[in-house]
Structures are given as structure tokens and as C-alpha cells.
Amino acid sequence: MLSKKTKYGLKALTYLASMDSKExxxxxxxxxxxxxxxxxxxxxxxxxxxxxxxxxxxxxxGGYYLIKSPDEIQMTTVMxxxxxxxxxxxxxxxxxxxxxxxxxxxxxxxxxKLMLKVRDANLEVYRNNTLADLIP
Amino acid sequence: MLSKKTKYGLKALTYLASMDSKExxxxxxxxxxxxxxxxxxxxxxxxxxxxxxxxxxxxxxGGYYLIKSPDEIQMTTVMxxxxxxxxxxxxxxxxxxxxxxxxxxxxxxxxxKLMLKVRDANLEVYRNNTLADLIP
DNA sequence: TTATTTTCCTATAGATTTAATAGGATAATC
DNA sequence: GATTATCCTATTAAATCTATAGGAAAATAA
Numbered sequence: 001m002l003s004k005k006t007k008y009g010l011k012a013l014t015y016l017a018s019m020d021s022k023e024x025x026x027x028x029x030x031x032x033x034x035x036x037x038x039x040x041x042x043x044x045x046x047x048x049x050x051x052x053x054x055x056x057x058x059x060x061x062g063g064y065y066l067i068k069s070p071d072e073i074q075m076t077t078v079m080x081x082x083x084x085x086x087x088x089x090x091x092x093x094x095x096x097x098x099x100x101x102x103x104x105x106x107x108x109x110x111x112x113k114l115m116l117k118v119r120d121a122n123l124e125v126y127r128n129n130t131l132a133d134l135i136p
Numbered sequence: 137m138l139s140k141k142t143k144y145g146l147k148a149l150t151y152l153a154s155m156d157s158k159e160x161x162x163x164x165x166x167x168x169x170x171x172x173x174x175x176x177x178x179x180x181x182x183x184x185x186x187x188x189x190x191x192x193x194x195x196x197x198g199g200y201y202l203i204k205s206p207d208e209i210q211m212t213t214v215m216x217x218x219x220x221x222x223x224x225x226x227x228x229x230x231x232x233x234x235x236x237x238x239x240x241x242x243x244x245x246x247x248x249k250l251m252l253k254v255r256d257a258n259l260e261v262y263r264n265n266t267l268a269d270l271i272p
Numbered sequence: 273t274t275a276t277t278t279t280c281c282t283a284t285a286g287a288t289t290t291a292a293t294a295g296g297a298t299a300a301t302c
Numbered sequence: 303g304a305t306t307a308t309c310c311t312a313t314t315a316a317a318t319c320t321a322t323a324g325g326a327a328a329a330t331a332a
Binding site (some may be wrong): 117 | 243246249259
């Protein structure tokens with residue numbers, strides 16, 4: 001299941017990407033427009049800023065804005081920041097690899113075998129889609 | 137993340153599929169061979185039996201065995217029983233569809249748009265792999 | 273029959289993760 | 303100096319996942 005964090009994060013990014021100008025947009029506006037708890041959204045936008053997707057401005061007329069052009073924001077990077085590893089098991093993860101401690105040899109592991117294919121299929125989708133592709 | 141339930145279930149199914157004969161295999165043997173808590177595995181095998189993947193026999197010489205041939209067991213059905221919906225959001229699920237209550241119109245929803253592609257990519261993998269393909 | 277073995281079944285405890293809230297600090301503008 | 307809006311940490315609440323407990327039921331063997 002996709003976490004609400006990711007869901008809300010994607011919606012917020014898309015909302016910002018759909019703006020004509022790059023003027024800061026307030027959290028309250030995004031939250032209201034997308035039906036999201038403002039405080040929860042606040043923490044999400046914070047991590048998006050900390051990870052280089054958004055810029056921010058404080059005080060009156062402040063808010064968040066996209067730093068890059070939507071077509072330069074790959075879904076792989078967004079998903080990794082919001083949802084975590086794209087792989088369903090650590091032993092097939094490119095960016096978060098970990099050996100399974102219970103698995104004697106992963107080359108003969110059926111789960112590894114299947115999840116490798118799943119990972120590749122998902123990567124293919126995320127690599128071929130940018131934020132620009134999500135705008136209605 | 138793949139749940140341990142699914143991981144263990146897949147390993148158990150693969151172990152049974154790798155057997156030459158279709159003689160019942162005891163929970164204890166599977167648990168030991170795959171490093172799984174026996175009691176936890178017990179409940180997993182029970183749901184696999186209830187969902188038509190396994191047969192069972194009680195008493196001495198009893199255990200679990202595959203009902204169908206491994207190449208007739210599609211990963212789509214296994215994943216749905218063990219892990220639940222293949223889709224990451226209910227609004228793109230084929231078998232567990234639900235409308236998002238917070239989404240005014242899902243045709244213009246960016247999450248829906250992306251997750252539809254993800255779902256299709258995953259279905260493609262699960263449909264093209266059977267239990268037979270997981271055997272080392 | 274009686275003992276043994278193994279699955280069957282429900283309930284529940286423990287652990288982890290996710291979702292949401294609280295409350296004030298910081299910085300920019302008016 | 304007042305107001306506005308982001309910044310930041312901690313904590314609570316809810317949900318889900320993992321594992322265990324403990325006995326019932328059924329099959330086999332003595």
C-alpha cells in the first residue's frame with residue numbers, strides 16, 4: 001500500500017507543478033485544495049525541501065515552490081524520498097541493499113528471484129515518468 | 137515492503153514445489169529448512185490451504201502438499217492471497233477497487249495516473265510468472 | 273482401546289510503523 | 303513591533319504486522 005505521506009507528497013508536488021508562475025504557495029492553500037491535514041502536509045513539504053525538491057520562503061507572501069522544472073523531477077527520486085526503497089525486499093534494492101540474515105544464499109532464493117523482476121518493472125515505470133507527466 | 141507472511145509463504149510454496157513427490161511435508165520440516173517460526177508458518181499454510189493452493193493430511197505422515205502443478209499457480213493469485221491487492225492504491229485496484237473519498241475526480245488525480253502504470257507493470261510480472269519459475 | 277502425532281483454530285500479546293497533533297522557535301514582511 | 307508563515311522536535315493515537323499460546327480435532331500406530 002502507498003503511504004498517505006507519499007500520496008499527499010505527490011499531490012502537493014503536482015499542485016505546485018501545475019502552477020503557471022513559480023511564486024511561493026502556502027501550505028494552507030495546498031492543504032485545502034488537496035484535502036490534506038495541514039500539519040501533516042507541513043512535515044511532508046519539509047522533507048521534500050530538505051531533499052532538494054522544494055524551496056521555501058517565510059513570512060507574508062511566503063510558501064513553497066518547485067526548485068526544478070517538473071520534467072526534470074524523476075519519479076524514482078520522489079518515490080525513494082517519500083516512500084523509501086522501490087524494491088520490496090532489501091536484498092534486491094539498488095539504493096538500500098541489505099543481505100537477508102535468514103537466507104543462506106540469495107542466488108537460490110525464490111523471493112529474491114521474483115522480487116528482482118518486480119523491482120525492474122517498477123524502476124522502468126518510475127524512470128520513465130517525471131512530475132510533468134502527472135499533471136492532468 | 138513485502139510482508140514476512142508473503143515472504144515465508146512464497147518460500148514454503150517453493151519448497152513444496154521443489155519436492156519430487158507430492159507426499160505431505162510437515163510444517164516442522166519446512167520451518168526448519170527455511171528458517172521460519174513454526175507457529176507463524178502454521179497460520180500461513182492454513183490460509184494457503186483455505187485458498188486452494190495446498191492440501192493437508194493430519195496425524196503421522198501428515199503435512200501439506202501442493203494441490204496443483206507449480207506451473208499452474210500464477211503469482212497474481214498467490215500475491216493477492218498473501219499480500220493483498222497488487223495495486224498500491226484502492227482506486228486502481230482490479231480486485232479490490234474502492235473510490236478515494238478525498239479525491240474529487242480520480243481521472244484528474246496524479247496519484248491515480250502514476251499508480252495505474254505501476255499496477256500494470258506489476259501485473260505483467262505476476263501474470264508471467266508461476267511457482268514453477270521460482271524453483272532454483 | 274489408548275497413545276502419539278500432526279494439523280486445525282481462535283484469541284491475544286508484543287512490536288513496529290504510520291498518521292496526526294501539539295507547541296513553540298525562527299525569519300520575513302508590513 | 304505586530305503579523306504572517308515556515309521551521310523543528312517531540313509525542314500521542316491508530317493501525318498493522320509478527321509471533322505465540324493453548325487446546326481441539328483427526329489420523330495413525332501400538
